[in-house]
Structure formats: C-alpha cells, structure tokens
Amino acid sequence: MRFTVLAAAAALMITGTPAVQASGGVSVPKIGWAACGPEHPGFECASVKVPLDYDNPRGATTTVALARKPATDKARRIGSLFLNPGGPGGSGVDFAIRAGNALSANLQGRFDIVGFDPRGIGRSDPLHCFKSEADLDKFFEGIPGFPYQVAQERPYFDRYRSLGPECRDDQAIARHMSTADVARDMDLLRRAAGDRKISYLGFSYGSYLGATYANLFPGNIRALVVDGVLNPELWSSGWQIKSDRIATKEEFREFLRNCDEAACVFGPRSEKRWDALLSSVRAKPIQLGDRLYTYDAVISTAIGAMYNPRSWPDAATLFDQLSDAAAGVSVAAEPDYDNGFDAYNGNVCADIEFPRDFGAYRATSRYAAAGSEFGPAWWWGNAACANWPVNHDRFTGPWRTRTSAPVLVVGNHFDGVTDFRGAQAVNRQLAGSRLLAYAGWGHTAYGLSKCATEHTNAYLLNGTLPPVGTVCPANPNPFLPAAVASEPLFQPARR
Numbered sequence: 001m002r003f004t005v006l007a008a009a010a011a012l013m014i015t016g017t018p019a020v021q022a023s024g025g026v027s028v029p030k031i032g033w034a035a036c037g038p039e040h041p042g043f044e045c046a047s048v049k050v051p052l053d054y055d056n057p058r059g060a061t062t063t064v065a066l067a068r069k070p071a072t073d074k075a076r077r078i079g080s081l082f083l084n085p086g087g088p089g090g091s092g093v094d095f096a097i098r099a100g101n102a103l104s105a106n107l108q109g110r111f112d113i114v115g116f117d118p119r120g121i122g123r124s125d126p127l128h129c130f131k132s133e134a135d136l137d138k139f140f141e142g143i144p145g146f147p148y149q150v151a152q153e154r155p156y157f158d159r160y161r162s163l164g165p166e167c168r169d170d171q172a173i174a175r176h177m178s179t180a181d182v183a184r185d186m187d188l189l190r191r192a193a194g195d196r197k198i199s200y201l202g203f204s205y206g207s208y209l210g211a212t213y214a215n216l217f218p219g220n221i222r223a224l225v226v227d228g229v230l231n232p233e234l235w236s237s238g239w240q241i242k243s244d245r246i247a248t249k250e251e252f253r254e255f256l257r258n259c260d261e262a263a264c265v266f267g268p269r270s271e272k273r274w275d276a277l278l279s280s281v282r283a284k285p286i287q288l289g290d291r292l293y294t295y296d297a298v299i300s301t302a303i304g305a306m307y308n309p310r311s312w313p314d315a316a317t318l319f320d321q322l323s324d325a326a327a328g329v330s331v332a333a334e335p336d337y338d339n340g341f342d343a344y345n346g347n348v349c350a351d352i353e354f355p356r357d358f359g360a361y362r363a364t365s366r367y368a369a370a371g372s373e374f375g376p377a378w379w380w381g382n383a384a385c386a387n388w389p390v391n392h393d394r395f396t397g398p399w400r401t402r403t404s405a406p407v408l409v410v411g412n413h414f415d416g417v418t419d420f421r422g423a424q425a426v427n428r429q430l431a432g433s434r435l436l437a438y439a440g441w442g443h444t445a446y447g448l449s450k451c452a453t454e455h456t457n458a459y460l461l462n463g464t465l466p467p468v469g470t471v472c473p474a475n476p477n478p479f480l481p482a483a484v485a486s487e488p489l490f491q492p493a494r495r
Contacts, residue, residue, distance in 0.1 A: 086204030245371025
C-alpha cells in the first residue's frame, strides 16, 4: 500500500438473518445501525451478511462492515451517498468517519454519508496472508521496495510469487474478492439502505469500482462521480503499466518546474540535481541522520509526493538534504494487523490475470523503465499474482454502456497515479457522461480544487453537470507562500 486511510476504530453490530426478499434470489439484509461509540459522536456503525458467492445466493455468507453519518437535514434528505476511498484495500468505514462531517456539510446535510469496508478488507471478513504483523514485516526482509538491480529481480519475484498459496490457504474469502462482487455487494447495500437508485463518490481505485457498478447496473444510477480515474480497459487487462510508466514522470516534471519557478530549496537546477541524486543513490545508499536511503526508497518517496502537492515543499527539502549528503555535506539530522497489503493483492489478483513466469515480469520491467524511472516501482508488486488464480466472477468488460443518469468523470491534468488519459477514456466509454478537468497537480480533485469541489457538490445534490469542456484552474504554485496550505478533505488510498 502506498497510501492508507487514517485509522478510526468503530464498534460494529452484527444484524440478524436476511429478511426482505429481492429479485434474483438474493435476500436484502436489514441494517441494524448503532452508535459507533463515544470516540465517534454522530456516527453509526453496522455489519451485514451478504452472499459469499452470488452464483449461490442462498449459500455461505460473508460480512460487510459499514459506517454512516446520518443526514442532518431530514426534511430534505435525498438518500445515501456511498463512498470508496481507493486502494484497493482502503477502509470505507475509516474514510466515512474521517471525512463524513466535512462531506455532510459540503452537501448541506442532505445525505447519509455511508462508507463500507469492501469484502476481505478491514472489518469485512479480512483476508490474512500472515499470522501476525511480525510475520508481515518478516516477509519484506531482505528485498527492496522494488528491484532496481538485476540481481534483485529473481529473489523479489520468488518472494512475491509465494504470496498466492499463502493468502489463498483455507480462507474462503480469498476466492471471492473481485471488484464485480464488491459492486454486487454495493447494490445490495443500496437496497438495504432503502435507495431506489445509487449515489456514489469513488476516488482512485474507487473509480474502477464505479465503472464496474455502472456497467453491471446501468439502470440503477442516480448520481455517480469518479475522481482520479483508472481506465478500466487497462486495469482489468493487466496493462495499467502503460499509464504508470509515464504518468508519474509527467507530474514529477511539473514538481521540478514549479520548484525552479519558485526558487525552492532543491533548485535552481532541480532536474540536474534529481538526476545526480538518482545516479548517486543507485551506486551507494545515502545515510541521512539515523536512516539509510536506498534508490527504491527515494523513488517511492517521490511517487508518494505526487499524491498531494501540499507535500511538495517537504519532499524538496528531503531531496536537497539527500543531495547534500551524497556530496559529503554535513546534514542535521488493532488486535489484527492492518491487512491493507493482503487485501490489495487479494482484490487485484482476483480481477487481473497477470503473467506467471519470471521472464515476462523482467521484460515488462524493461518496458516500464523505458517510460521513466518510476515505471518499475509501479510494476513489480504485481508479481504477487504470479501464482494466484483469478476469480471466475470477475468482470472484464465490455466497458461501454449508457447509464440511467450521466456520470461525472473528474480528472487532473497532472495526476501521477491515475493520469488524465484515464478520465478521458472513461468519458468516452460511458455514454452521456461529462468530463470535468482540473488543470493542476495531485491525485484526485475533490477537496483540493474549490472549482472541482463545487461542481461535484452541485451534481450530487441536483444532478447539475458542469458545462461541456469545463477546466478548473490550477491552484497556486505549491512552493509559493500564496499556495493554499489547508489539508485536503480527502486523501485517497493507494489508487
């Protein structure tokens, strides 16, 4: 996981047996909402049973945990707004609790703000590949964040490939973690919440869940927003690397350009300093204070900074210190473990059929590296799927449909995680959808761009779409004092 949602504990209440009979033989559960606890005033939590396998809806079940901030304007309540923070592996429960108050205020208190932990994640029958957090930590011992030397590639591949048998083990949930099943759960939750059609706000990987839902249930859309958009044709086919190999570099060039423009601490020739830093740290790790920075750590730090431009000044300061250190300048110096890593792989490997043999991973790594220095960092983790069968219930398209209400597709011009081309692709794939562009930097626009936030709020509340061709202006240069320094409303998980 490259980013995780802030944790927030919640007390959960298991409901009774499913009660209301729905179409297709699936019973709609009752949601027994109860206070999450005194540490989360104003929030309610619950947990419901859903079919483990929708091909056998009356068979075994799995548990899905939820949290909501009830609508405060009861008289004008619209319904539920379902959230997904990304990942895959991000906790929708934590996300709703962290962002629910602000989002409720943005939307005039007219929605129940509902987050859920997708199956296999967090509090929803979590997949565990390890016996403890200590075992998880041991898994990463002796291998880099991604291989950047030829000798590292085979050991890394073998270690990650071993995850398949370990994670599948005897856990039933491991065989039923596809995004299509999460979309089916979400439609069942929609009915359980009493909503005739869905209102949804999905970020990053949540855009893939949104696209999957739109294609499986095109007639059930009231309002659906995807922000920070994956092209589902690339993601589902295992070729997201076509985007990843260049997207981060495109945004990172903007990081360097803005740095030089603002005379930031890493400038004035930041691109040359960056290239020299990479050359130095690839040859020899850099000691900074009590931490040793390897090449993979520097690359991962740069990728992480691309999620949120607010972090750019701190990243530039670190790169400046590392550069000085490389040049010889003295520099001052829950009961279960978080299953985000397990859940990410459980979902991705269920959805996507990746290569099985080492040679294919090595060849694709060369292709990724030809795109940019960031490409291999995005690619190699997929080796976890090399010995992991896909889910037979996964959805791989076609991705083109017309929905009962137009979808709002939001994309940033410089998004190093889900590039703008992904938003353009989904806009083409979903007939009648509307593309809203933000001309700035970072991953997702809601809560970062005032313009994009206001257009999104208007759409969710009233169905009002921005005019065709709307481009929200970029925020000020993140390195300048005039830049807005407030914390963004949302910080998506990994994707």
